[in-house]
Amino acid sequence: MIEDKNPQRTSLEELGEFGLIEHLTQNFELQQASSIKGIGDDAAILDFNGKKTVVSTDMLVEGVHFDLSYMPLKHLGYKSVMVNLSDIYAMNAMATQVTVSIAVSNRFPLEALEEFYAGVALACKLYHVDLVGGDTTSSTKGMLISVTALGIAEENDIVYRNGAKANDLLVVTGDLGGAYLGLQVLEREKEVFKVNPENQPDLEPYSYIVERQLKPEARKDIVELLKKLEVKPTSMIDISDGLSSEILHLCKQSDVGCNLFEDKIPLDPTVISTSEEFQMDSTMIALGGGEDYELLFTIDQSDFPKIKANPNLTVIGHMTGKSEGAHLVTRAETKIPLTAQGWNSFNG
Template sequence: MLEDKEQKRTSLDNLGEFRLIEHLTENFNLNHSSSKVGIGDDAAVLDYTDKKTVLTTDMLVEGVHFDLSYMPLKHLGYKAVMVNLSDVYAMNAVATQITISIAVSNRFPLEALEELYSGIALACKLYNVDLVGGDTTSSTKGMLISVTALGQAQDHKIAYRSGAKPNDLLVVSGDLGGAYLGLQVLEREKEVFKVNPNNQPDLSPYTYIVERQLKPEARKDVVELLEKLEVQPTSMIDISDGLSSEILHLSKSSKVGCNLFEDKIPLDPTVISACEEFKMDSTMVALSGGEDYELLFTIDQNDFEKIKGNPHFTVIGHMTEEKEGNHLITRANTKIPISAQGWNSFKGE
C-alpha cells in the first residue's frame, strides 16, 4: 500500500554478487580508528587494542519480523541496524562496526536493495557506525537480513544482565507499548487496503506509534547520558520482546526478584488512546508488546538523585531477594506474578 508501483527495476540475475556488494556499499566510509579495513577482502580488520569488544547478531525474516506491504525498504534497512545497535547499547558500550548479510529472491530488483541500503547508510551516519562486511545471496523465497554489530567499552563500564542486587532501582528509558500498537494500526490498514485498494489511509493520529514500529531508534543517547550523569547501571538489557520478558531475563541472570509498579510504567498519550480504540489493556501492551528498543536497567539506590526528574528515565520498580519472585503491583495494590509473554517468533503472532 505504501509501495510505488512505477519503480525502475534492474534484475539482480545478471549483476552477480561481487558487483552487487560493491555497488551497494560504494558510498560507505570508515570513520572509526578501530576500522582498519572494511569490505573487499576475505575479512574486515579491526583494532581494539585498548578496550573490550562487544559483539551481537540478529536476523530479520520477511513474513516473520517484517511485512513489506507496509514496511518501506529504507525503514527496514534502518530498523535492521537499530535492532542490533540496541543490543550494543544494552551493554553500555559504544557501537562501532556492523556487517550486513542479505538473502533475497529474484523478485527484488536492484532498486529495492538500494532503498534498503539507503536506510542502512542513514543509520550508519546518524549512529556513527562503520559498515565493514557482509554477504549478499539469493533466497528461494522472500528477504532475510542478518546483522552483526560490534562495539567497544572500557571493561568496568560494561553492563551485564547479571549485576542487579536486591534494593536496586529498576529504570526504563522513554515509554513503552508504542511499537506494538503501531503494528496493530498497520495491520488494520492492510486489511482495509485488501478490501479497497484505492483507500488512502489517514495515519496522522497514529504518527508516533507508527514511527515507533517502522522507524525505531536505538538509545545511543541513554548510554551517553548515563556516562555524563556518572551513573553506572548495575545491570542492563534492551526491550525487544516486551517488558515482562526482559525483567525476567534480568532477574534470572542476576538471581534476584523484582517488584514492578503498574502505575509507574511510562505510556505516551497516543498509546493510551490507541489502547482504548483497540480495546486493549495498556499495561498488558507495555508488558508484552515488544519492539520498543528502550533500555531497561538497574541502578544503586544511591544513584537515584542523579537521575531524579530526568525526562528520559522512569523508575518503575525495584529488585528484591530472589526468593520473593517477580511481581507486578497493580493500581489496585494487588500483587500478581510476572510471566514471560514476550514475542516468540516460533509461535507466530
Template sequence: MIEDKNPQRTALENLGEFGLIKHLTQHFELNHESSLKGIGDDAAVLDFKNKKAIVSTDMLVEGVHFDLSYMPLKHLGYKSVIVNLSDIYAMNATATQVTVSIAVSNRFPLEALEEFYEGVAMACKMYNVDLVGGDTTSSAKGMIISITAIGVAEEADIVYRCDAKPNDLLVVTGDLGGAYLGLQVLDREKEVFKVNPNNQPDLEPYSYIVERQLKPEARKDIVELLEKLEVKPTSMIDISDGLSSEILHLCNQSEVGCNLFEDKIPLDPTVISASEEFKMDSTMIALSGGEDYELLFTIDQKDFDKIKGNPNLTVIGHIAPEEEGVHLITRANTKIALTAQGWNSFTS
C-alpha cells in the same frame, strides 16, 4: 507527485554477487580508527587496542519479523541496523561497526536493494558506525537479513544482566507499548486496503506509534547520559520482547526478585488512546508488546538523586531478594506474579 507505474528494474543477475556488493556499498566510508579494513578483502580488520570488543548478531525474516506490504525498504534497512545497535548500548558500550548480509528472491530488483541500503547508510551515519562487511545471496522465497553489530568498551564500563542486587532501583527509558500498537494500526489498515484498494489510510493520528514500529531509535543517548551523570547501572538489557520478559531475564540472570509498579510504567498518551480504541489493556501491551528498543536497567539507591527528575528515565520498581519472586503491583495494590508473555517467533 505522479507515481511511476513502470519503475526501472535491474535484475540482480546482471551484476553477480561481487558486482552487487561493490555497487551497494560504494558510497560507504570508514570513520573509526578501529576500522583498519572494511569491505573488499576476505575479512574486515579491526583494532580496538586495549578495549574490549562487544559483538551481537540478529536475523530478520520476511513474513516473521517484517511485512513489506507496509514496511518501506528504506525503513527496513534503517530498523535492521538499529535493533542490533540496541544490544550494544544495552552493554553500556559504544557501537562502532556493523556487517549486513541479505538473501533475496528474484522478485527483488537492484533498485529495491538500493533503497534498503539507503536506510542502512542513514543508520550508520546517524549512529556513527562503519559498515565493514556482509554477504549477499539468493533466497527461494522472500527476504532474509542478518546483521552483526560490533562495539567497544573499557572493561570497567561494561554492564551485564547478572549483577542486579536487592534494593536496587529498576529504571526504564522513554515510554513503552507504542511499537506494538503501531503494528496493530498497520495490520488493520492492510486488511482495509485488501477489501478496498482505493481507500487511502489516514495515519496522522497514529504517527507517533507507527513511527515507533517502522523507524525505532536505539538509545545511544542514554549511554552518553549515564556517563555524564556518573551513573553505572548494576545490570541492563534492552526491551525487544516486552517489559515482563526482559525483567524476568534480568532477575533470572541476577538471581533476584523484583516488584514492578503498574502506575509507574511510562505510557505515551497516544498509546493510552490507541489501547482504548483496540480494546486492549495498556499495561498488558507495555508488558508484552515488544519492539520498543528502550533500555531497562538497575541502579544502586545511592544514585537516585543523580537521575531524579530526568525526563528520559523513570523508576518503575525495585529489586527484591530472590525468594520474594517477581511481581507486578497493580494500581489497586494487588500483587500479581509476573509471567513472560513477550513475542515468540516460534509460535504460529
C-alpha cells in the same frame, strides 16, 4: 501502501554477486578510527587499542519479523541496524561497526536493495558506525537479513544482565508499547487496503506509534547520558521482547526478584488512546508488546538523586530477594506474578 507501479527495475542477475556488494556499498565511508579495512577483502580489520570488543548478532525474516506490504525497505534497512546497535548499547558499550548480510528472492530488483542499503547507510551515518562487511545471496523465498554489530567499551564500564541486587531501583528509558500498537494500526490498515485498494489510510493520528514500529531508534544517547551522570547500572538489557520478558531475564540472571509498579510504567498519550480504540489493556501492551528498543536497567539506590530529574528515565520498580519472586503491583495494589509475555517467534 502507496507505491510507484512502474519503478525502474534492474535484475540482480545483471550485476552478479561481486558487482552487487560493491555497488550497494560504494558510498559507505568509514567513520571509525578502529575500522582499518572495510569491505573488499576476505574479512574486515578492526583495531580496538586494548579496549573490550562487544559483538551482537540478529536475524530478521520476512513474514516473521517484518511485512513488506507496509514496511518501506529504507526503514527496514534502518531498523535492521537499530535492532543490533540496541544490543551493544545494552552492554553500556559504544557501537562501532556492523556487518549486514541479506538473502533475497529474485522478485527483488536492484532498486529494492538500494533502498534497503540507503536505510543502512542512514543508520550508520547517524549512529557513527561503519559498515565493514556482509554477504548478498539469493533466497528461494522472501527476504532475510542478518546483522552483526561490534562495539567497544572499557572493561569497567561494561554492564551485564546479572549484576542486579535486592533493593536496586528498576529504571526504564522512554515510553513503552508504542511499537506494538503501531504494528496493530498498520495491520488494520493492510486489511482495509485489501478490501478497498483505493482507500487512502489516515495514519496521522498514529504517527508516533507507527514511527516507533517502522523506524525505532537505539538508545545511544542513554549510554552517553549515564556516563555524563556518572551512573553505572548494576544490570541492563534492551527491550526487544516486551518489558515483562526482559525483567524476568534480569531477575533470572541476577538471582533476584522484583516489584514492578503498574502506575509507574511510562506510556505515551497515543498509546493510551490507541489502546482504548483497540479495546486492549495498555499495561498488557507495555508488558508484552516488544520492539520498543528502550533500555531497562537497575541502579543502586544511592544513584537515585543523579537520575530523578531526567525526563528520559523512569523508575518503575525495585528489585527484591529471589524468594519474593517477580510481581506486578497493580493500581489496585494487588500483586500479580509476572510471566513472560514476550513475543515468541516460533509461535508465529
